[in-house]
Amino acid sequence: MNLLVPLKMVPDLVEELTLNEAGTGLDRDALTYKLNEFDDQALEEALELKALHGGTVIVAGLDTPDIDQVFYTAIAKGADRAVKITGQFDPLVDSWTAAAAMAPVVASLEVDLVLAGVQAPDDLYGQLPVLLAGRLGWPHVSVVSGIELDPQARIARCHQEYSGGVMAAMETALPAVLGVQAARKTPRYAPISRIRQVMKEAKLEEVAAAPAADGGRPKVRRLFKPESQGHARMLEGDVTSQIEQLVGLLAERGLLKVRV
Amino acid sequence: MANATRTVWEGLPVWMVVGFWLAAALSTGLFFLGWTVRLRKYLRARRVHLENVPSRVLRAARDLYASRTVGRRDWFTGGSHALILWGFTALFIGTTILSFDVDIVRRFFRGYSFWKGTFYLGYKLSLDVLGLGMVIGLLLMGARRAWFKLPRLNYHRVDRRPEAPRRIYRAGDWIFLSWLFLLGVTGFLLEGLRIAADRPLGAQFSPIGSAVAAGVGAVDLRSLARPLHTGVWVFHAILALGFVAYIPYSKAVHMMASGFNLMFRDRLAASRLPEAGAVPTAYRTLADMSWTQLIALDACTKCGRCHEVCPARAAGAPLSPRDLILDLREYADRTIGLRTPATDRLAGALPKERAARLAGGVISADTLWACTTCMACVEACPVGIEHVPMIVGMRQALVEAGEMDATLQTALQNLGKQGNSFGSSGRLRGRWTQGLPFPVNDARKQPVEYLWFVGDYASYDQRLQEVSRATARVFHALGVDFGILYEAERNSGNDVRRVGEEGLYEMLQEQNIQALAKCEFTAIVTTDPHSYNTLKKEYPDRGARYRVLHYTELLADLLLDGRLRFEHPVRARATYHDPCYLGRYNGVYDQPRAVMKAAGVDLVDMPRCRANALCCGAGGGRIWMTETPGQERPSEQRIKEAMTLPGVDTFVVACPKDVTMYAAAAKVLGVEDRMQVKELIELVEAAL
């Protein structure tokens, strides 16, 4: 079973997001990047499936800042190969461009299943797993958990999650793309010593991206921060005082019951 | 009296003497066999190099014979053990001297013997007195074991493993005690019977023997004295030779193993953990432990002091340093060493394979994660076992396998990404300085006398930021030329290392050293004892040697110089909690006290203070892990201990994590109005 996990860097929201002067994008210099958390889930799921069924896990990503470190970490966690797709990419490359660049690479790699993070925080043009599946012409199911593989029958089973805790159990023929909402367990820890060892020993493969055709994306006029739609009234003072204030407010609104 | 002596082998038929020699050969053979098996165990372990062997031997001898380690905080046991040790040593040397005279001197220097006259009488007197001391010591130890109901002698397991029968331990303890006791008693009986039978010259120089002889006379057995003597002699010989053979297979081995361990121990072991290099530092299997550590395992006498002082155990966590050592020992014996039905039964549920995992296998992960690395166990151990480095080594294996608490994993990931355990932006590290009426120098940009290494908690925690600002104000008021690293500072790595993430430690260390290399300063001062420990003791192993002070040391220096004067001494009756990494680890006890007293504090120490202070429970990465539901947190026990001191209403600490832990404990106990938790700097500021 060859599993492929696309990896994408997103801004670390620990830092403040600042806009560039024109207001059309984020100030790239002020950003630090980290791996999209759903891609981390997808990678963990892929590693678990590999442990169960054997095969290889390939991680792939576009050449954007700090992606190398993420590749090394993935290999330290157990991925077998890392493929970096080179080209002139914006650090905050959008999902449409990413899908366009990745599809030919995936097609060339004899992949049975693509496990991608269900979404990224900046998926203005749609989510990568579905866009990628569209370009590959493969079936896709997104927002899934509870993934199981049947290598003999060449199918993957999963649960698509709806609201209210309802799920639909589905199965798809392989090759396919799944948008992973949650792995079966928390993404594992890769000790720094192992990552450093990987950095010394492992080689990252590089593939040049095919020149991208344009289109498919609406034009961004501007970005803006939301005006706070009101903020909570913060209760001041020490804990006792805060409790008194809160109890008063609840009583005012008739929300306190007399204890039966 | 010049010819006072006694005839060796007197009254014994030749066959008995021959039998003695045969039995001696047998018992010596068994002794060496037992030791060979042990040596084989040690030789299979990882090699380490020891330096300064002669001074080590001298120091160990001094520790042993001055009863420094056994007698620490326990004069009763220290005294009893000293009596036994001196007595046994005297008797052993005495027997050696005798056999040297009889078997060597008399044989090669025909007819000459030095074992007579004044020498002989002095010899007899010393042995009698010291031998009596040994017997008394043994009686005291027996009484202690039987009647004192000491909690440290409770062998009950705390780690929720199925109890392997520990009756074997108790049986072993009593056999050892009784055997030696019988040896001593029969020895005196033997002497008394001989004196009763022979009435030799100078018998008054054998006071105990003479007393026994008088007793024999009193019960009118003098006529039977000679045959009785022979009988008792045989019995005593069997006991003695049997004891020799028994030593390597029993608790008695501590007589040698503990001595060796005291020679091989590294006082700094926990404070200065080994650098990862060609030799891996992770303890995955038994083969990763060093031979000195295997000797340490054998040296354990189950005295239970480590078990008693461990804060994790006291809080109900599944960690007993004693059981950790014993489990490792029994596992080692079962797989590469001594194997007897007793060791098999004791080993019980432990794995049988030689290459079994230590962490998560022989020792459970919960046990290993419960440790706060406070080093109370190492400090308390009378035979010099270093538990903490073993725990850290095994934790490294757990980290490698990714087997850790989710919250710990998050903390480590935050440390890797942002250099602090909170996950807050590293760029905001210096933000706490904004509340100050003066700018704090940037040590990256200008030379300073004291580079203040602030630490994570003091930089990011809201309550502790107040303490940091107080510290800055005090430094400023005292005219101290100081600066901080702002965003260039990272977690010093002390607790990261102790959690077992050695790679992350190296990374943080490198980043800090790089930042420090670009700065000009005379000394580093820190308000965080954890940072203090690693900066002072471990960073030099990377070639980064600095003069490192804790702020209380700096204040104490300023006090001596007269630069620190208190205009408004506080009138407070307070107690001081010695932080583990400042006190036990680095011996800084007096400077904080000096500063406090000068500030006007009426200082009352808690019963467990200085080297015996009880850890707050946050160290060793515990503050990054979810609490195991237990009985009572060590921090709460400590507050309660402080409240037993009459009139004390202030609990003074000198470590940021202590402030967090003890303030929370006081709140949980509902005693915030009766016991205020204050950082020492707050008192200093108030008293200036």
Place this chain on the structure above:
Amino acid sequence: MAPVVVIAEQLGGVLNDVSLELLGKGRQLAQGLGEPLVALLAGDQLDSLAASLRTADRVLLLEDEGLAHFTPDAYEQVLAEALKDLEPRLVLIGNTSAGMDLAAGLSGRLNWTLAAYCTDLRVEGTALVAVAQLYGGKLFAEVELGTSAAIASVIPGSFPADAVKSGEGRATVERLPVKLPPGRVRFHELIAPETSAVDIKKVPVLVSVGRGIGGAENVEIAEDLARALGGEIAASRPVVDSGWLPKARQVGKSGMTVRPKLYVALGISGAPEHLQGMKDAEFIVAVNTDSSAPIFETAHIGVVADALEFVPALTERLTAGA
């Protein structure tokens, strides 16, 4: 003609509220563009549902046994065919799980532009402008949808649903021919969450716990408060994923949407997925140690404190004196 098409969503014979929200907004946009509004629905046995969609100008049904349950592949194919024939200006889809599969899938298959995570749409002359949410709501993007066919997937709850009254329209209901593709993705069964005695959607007071409470052993503290307030306990997704509470208690995008009289959020940071499930509660009180937690933007009352300290004291105050 380039209609505004709303792709309605149904699950188990029940129309998703977002469909009604989109019809309301769709009507506004259609009027602004001077185009008709078309409602498109795929599934099986859709008669009763069709009635609810009649506020549109046309209701088109793709009805087939094989479409009884949503599968990305089959639905995408038949909808794509239908959309190609319709040649719309704008397609509106709800940003639900199924919607995410469909919106991006249709965009790829038809090569039409897509704006996802929209919270608003408007007509400016002949241009269509969408406002989309990024970075969990920390940033918004204003995008132009161009003049050729475009798809917008809209976050549920962005528009009011009650503006549209069901069954008031006079639209014709047509059934389109359905050509089912070979089934690469097959539906097995619907899994409902374990039924719990408590339906948190019907409880007037909810005390909800997030990751900030630290551990399963602290859930009890919240339960005590819930009891003191006469309510029930609820949870955010991380708490349910960690097993501290059952799924039936989950509030949020993949849990329940609740509108209690009182919602107390303890140690919940306020991720959009959670907010989606509770932002319409009447009175929201949030307790969190982080003063910059997004929950405070949505809550009415905020307390910066450690829930483990605050809550037991609050419970005590309520049981002692109230």
